[in-house]
Amino acid sequence: MSRIKFSRKWLALPYGIFMILFVIIPLLLILAYAFTDVDGHFTLENLTGFFGSASNINTILVSFIIGALNTVICLLLGYPVAYFLAHRDMKMPTAIVLLFIMPMWINFVLRTAATRDLLYWMGLNGGAHPYLCTMIGMVYNYLPFVILPLYTTMTKLDYSQIEASSDLGARPWQTFVKIVLPMSAPGIVSAATMVFMPTMSSYVISDVMGERKLSLIGNSIQLYFDQGLWHMGSIVAVIMLLLIAFGMVATKNVQKEENVRGNMW
Amino acid sequence: MESRASPVGVQGAIFCFGVMNVEKENVIIELVGVTNRYNDTVAVDNFNFYVKKGEFVSFLGPSGCGKTTTLRMIAGFEHPTEGKILLNGKDIADLPPYERPVNTVFQKYALFPHLDVYDNVAFGLKLKRIPYETTDRDGNKVTKYRKLTKKEISKKVTEALKIVDLEEFEWRDITTLSGGQQQRIAIARAIVNEPQILLLDEPLGALDLKMRKEMQIELKEMHRKLGITFIYVTHDQEEALTMSDTIVVMKDGQIQQIGTPEDIYNEPKNAFVADFIGESNLYEGTYMGNRKVRFLNHIFDCVDDFPANEKVNVVVRPEDVKFAEVGKGMIDGVLTEKVFKGIHYEYTMMVGRNEVTIQSTRSMETGVPVSVNIAPDLIHIMKKTIVSNVYDDAYIDNDNRVIIAGGAFDCDVTQLVPGSSLDEEGYVIAPDGKKYDFKDADVLVDVSLSDIEIIDNEEDGVVCGKIVSMIYLGNHYQVLIRTEDDEDFVADTEYTWNEFDRVSVRIPAEKIRMTLRGEVSKYVKD
Numbered sequence A: 001m002s003r004i005k006f007s008r009k010w011l012a013l014p015y016g017i018f019m020i021l022f023v024i025i026p027l028l029l030i031l032a033y034a035f036t037d038v039d040g041h042f043t044l045e046n047l048t049g050f051f052g053s054a055s056n057i058n059t060i061l062v063s064f065i066i067g068a069l070n071t072v073i074c075l076l077l078g079y080p081v082a083y084f085l086a087h088r089d090m091k092m093p094t095a096i097v098l099l100f101i102m103p104m105w106i107n108f109v110l111r112t113a114a115t116r117d118l119l120y121w122m123g124l125n126g127g128a129h130p131y132l133c134t135m136i137g138m139v140y141n142y143l144p145f146v147i148l149p150l151y152t153t154m155t156k157l158d159y160s161q162i163e164a165s166s167d168l169g170a171r172p173w174q175t176f177v178k179i180v181l182p183m184s185a186p187g188i189v190s191a192a193t194m195v196f197m198p199t200m201s202s203y204v205i206s207d208v209m210g211e212r213k214l215s216l217i218g219n220s221i222q223l224y225f226d227q228g229l230w231h232m233g234s235i236v237a238v239i240m241l242l243l244i245a246f247g248m249v250a251t252k253n254v255q256k257e258e259n260v261r262g263n264m265w
Numbered sequence B: 001m002e003s004r005a006s007p008v009g010v011q012g013a014i015f016c017f018g019v020m021n022v023e024k025e026n027v028i029i030e031l032v033g034v035t036n037r038y039n040d041t042v043a044v045d046n047f048n049f050y051v052k053k054g055e056f057v058s059f060l061g062p063s064g065c066g067k068t069t070t071l072r073m074i075a076g077f078e079h080p081t082e083g084k085i086l087l088n089g090k091d092i093a094d095l096p097p098y099e100r101p102v103n104t105v106f107q108k109y110a111l112f113p114h115l116d117v118y119d120n121v122a123f124g125l126k127l128k129r130i131p132y133e134t135t136d137r138d139g140n141k142v143t144k145y146r147k148l149t150k151k152e153i154s155k156k157v158t159e160a161l162k163i164v165d166l167e168e169f170e171w172r173d174i175t176t177l178s179g180g181q182q183q184r185i186a187i188a189r190a191i192v193n194e195p196q197i198l199l200l201d202e203p204l205g206a207l208d209l210k211m212r213k214e215m216q217i218e219l220k221e222m223h224r225k226l227g228i229t230f231i232y233v234t235h236d237q238e239e240a241l242t243m244s245d246t247i248v249v250m251k252d253g254q255i256q257q258i259g260t261p262e263d264i265y266n267e268p269k270n271a272f273v274a275d276f277i278g279e280s281n282l283y284e285g286t287y288m289g290n291r292k293v294r295f296l297n298h299i300f301d302c303v304d305d306f307p308a309n310e311k312v313n314v315v316v317r318p319e320d321v322k323f324a325e326v327g328k329g330m331i332d333g334v335l336t337e338k339v340f341k342g343i344h345y346e347y348t349m350m351v352g353r354n355e356v357t358i359q360s361t362r363s364m365e366t367g368v369p370v371s372v373n374i375a376p377d378l379i380h381i382m383k384k385t386i387v388s389n390v391y392d393d394a395y396i397d398n399d400n401r402v403i404i405a406g407g408a409f410d411c412d413v414t415q416l417v418p419g420s421s422l423d424e425e426g427y428v429i430a431p432d433g434k435k436y437d438f439k440d441a442d443v444l445v446d447v448s449l450s451d452i453e454i455i456d457n458e459e460d461g462v463v464c465g466k467i468v469s470m471i472y473l474g475n476h477y478q479v480l481i482r483t484e485d486d487e488d489f490v491a492d493t494e495y496t497w498n499e500f501d502r503v504s505v506r507i508p509a510e511k512i513r514m515t516l517r518g519e520v521s522k523y524v525k526d
Helices: A008-034 A045-052 A054-086 A093-105 A108-121 A130-155 A159-167 A172-183 A185-201 A204-209 A217-226 A230-258 B010-015 B020-025 B067-075 B117-127 B150-163 B179-191 B209-226 B237-243 B261-266 B271-276
Strands: B027-038 B041-052 B056-060 B082-087 B102-105 B129-135 B141-147 B197-201 B229-234 B246-251 B254-259 B281-287 B292-295 B298-301 B311-316 B321-324 B331-340 B345-351 B354-360 B369-374 B380-383 B388-396 B401-404 B407-410 B442-448 B453-455 B463-472 B477-483 B488-493 B502-506 B513-516
Touching (some): A054 A093, A054 A185, A093 A130, A108 A204, A130 A185, A130 A204, A159 A172, A185 A230, A217 A230, B027 B067, B041 B254, B056 B067, B067 B102, B067 B229, B067 B246, B117 B150, B117 B179, B229 B237, B254 B271, B271 B281, B271 B311, B281 B354, B292 B311, B453 B488
Parallel strands (some): B056 B229, B102 B197
Antiparallel strands (some): B027 B041, B027 B082, B246 B254, B321 B369, B331 B369, B388 B442, B442 B513
16 A cells, blocks of 8 residues: 555646746746846846837837737638638538638748748838738738637627527617627637737747848847847846736736637636 | 418408408408428428417427427518518518517527626617607608617616516626526517517526416516517417417428417317327227217217218317216226326226326226216317328339339239239239239329338338327327428327337338329230
8 A cells, every 4th residue: 555645636746847947937037137137136227228228119119019900900800700600501610710720730930931932922022011011921820819719709609699689670780789799709809819919929920021120029039139138138028928917917807707718828 | 362361260260251351450460371491391381370469379389390480480580481471461571670560589588698687678779760750941841760868768678677577687787687587688678669569489498387387477467468469489288278369289380270279279170289289088980970979989979060980080188088987987997097186186097908098186096997978068079180191103113112202112013903913024914914014103002001110220111201290099109200301101000109219111012002093004015
């Protein structure tokens, strides 16, 4: 008889160790780097220095705008797609959803480079139109993340509620605004969080598509790290972390209420 | 059109000849030749009936009978493939739901979870535009439309909530309400719009028995107070009997009977209605003529009139079988079962091989002989609907088998020529030496109900199908098997099957009676 009683919680041990090694310690390291100088003394200079620079503020603003724009465009494109896919008369919806999801299976770097070349071939030069090309790359990459949660929410819409709305005198557009849209709100929020935050922090897409002509938060972290400015890079990482945490809290209420799956956070 | 659309209803049967037009004025909705087909299945087949203003009408029938489809066509969620739906004399068959002055109470309530009780009930009112007269700059009278004011809406919502007894619930979240409360809100949401017709699609189906009984009474009361026409869909015969002014009994997309609850209970038109409405003893009998009918091995006096020697179905309600002094009743039998049902006992009496269900308040011993009487006016006789299976589109194939309902059945082709025999090549040789080839010959096939064998295993029979109905006739079941091609086999069987069972059908070759269509000389082979 073994004296150590086996408990199911030991099964979590490998992951626990992994978490400590690769999540908690690095996070603490980032925090430590963010608030120390080269000699290891505590300082707020990194923070004040970051906000003191106009180009850094500009980077955050551009990241925010690109993130917001990408979210809006993806929602505008993805919502009708998900709506029609989830319609009960739709034949083979899974096959078509798959078609939208499939690009996600192709290697991300390859896919982005291919998109750039495709645009170049079509006459859109990343160097000449960095913002436009970056936006196209972003939308292309994040559209599946919008369609999937929206589709999941919409397949769960109760068709009888739509009929009830029509029965009570609502024209199709009124039913859409008053019933379909509010009821798919959790899916919209979920989709938005899946697009907005990763867009803000992405750097490969802006790097490749914009030919390094524009700088998002992710690009500025990379730039600092490349130059060996670990402390500055860390403070940017902390700021981004706070931004994401803030976004999470802001959308949490909607999430909890409707309990929708499909959020990867 | 007027005569074709003549109502099948009892009220119609009474009035339609004399005071048709007077009667028509009170009609709020009328279905004329309404058919609904989905792919190849006919959900609703040529419905003709009307509903009078203020009436409480129930569509009653088992699942798949077309009752919900009919309701949905009136609501506008589905459109008839053929026919007209006349609302106040105007065809609304193609109007979308939002343009119809009818409202629906849905089976699963279909309340809007993102709105509170008040906003759910106010939903229709907020969309409503009411006409008002005004004079424009030139002094002409014009009709304009305006929204209801907040105050008007609030007043109506409060009133509606009062009717369903939930005044205090205005600001509650839908998800915090019980099933019964949600049902009331769904009713309030519909009646607040003052529809001309309120459609109710099995609204009490999700409630428990006690709640259902209470709501039945409340709905009836609401109907009385509001004066709105109610069309109520249910599969619960008791519910329909309790609440309705008129019941439309449906089965398989066809109207079986329209009438008041009393009519339908006391004078069912066919065995299906008798079996579906209330409990009943159903038998096959023979009308002897002269107001006498024979069933249960006894000749009873009765009040109905039929041609002599006609095969009939007989219905006797369990409460109409009365115990008599032993040996002095009309029929004798033995009680085999006794179940206490609260206000009465339910007995099963065996008369030979036939079962008789009896309801009585008297407590009797089981296992002893008893005698019972049935009063002549409580014996209800109906025309027997199906006497045998007849297929008029059957034909003979290459191998001298007959094709019925898509299946190739072995049969005896020599019956087509009296005294003939088969040669080794499969030709029919007549006694006079003539040779016949019956390949592709069209025949009329007739098979008795008792000659159709039902087989559990789908592979063992010739044709597969689904059991769509089963009626107990005292000592055997009459089972209706429908194939995928919509062909029916009606079989008498002593075994119990279940509705919706998939079974296959076999017919012994010698039991298939065939008549050649057309001249036999056509098939002579030289």
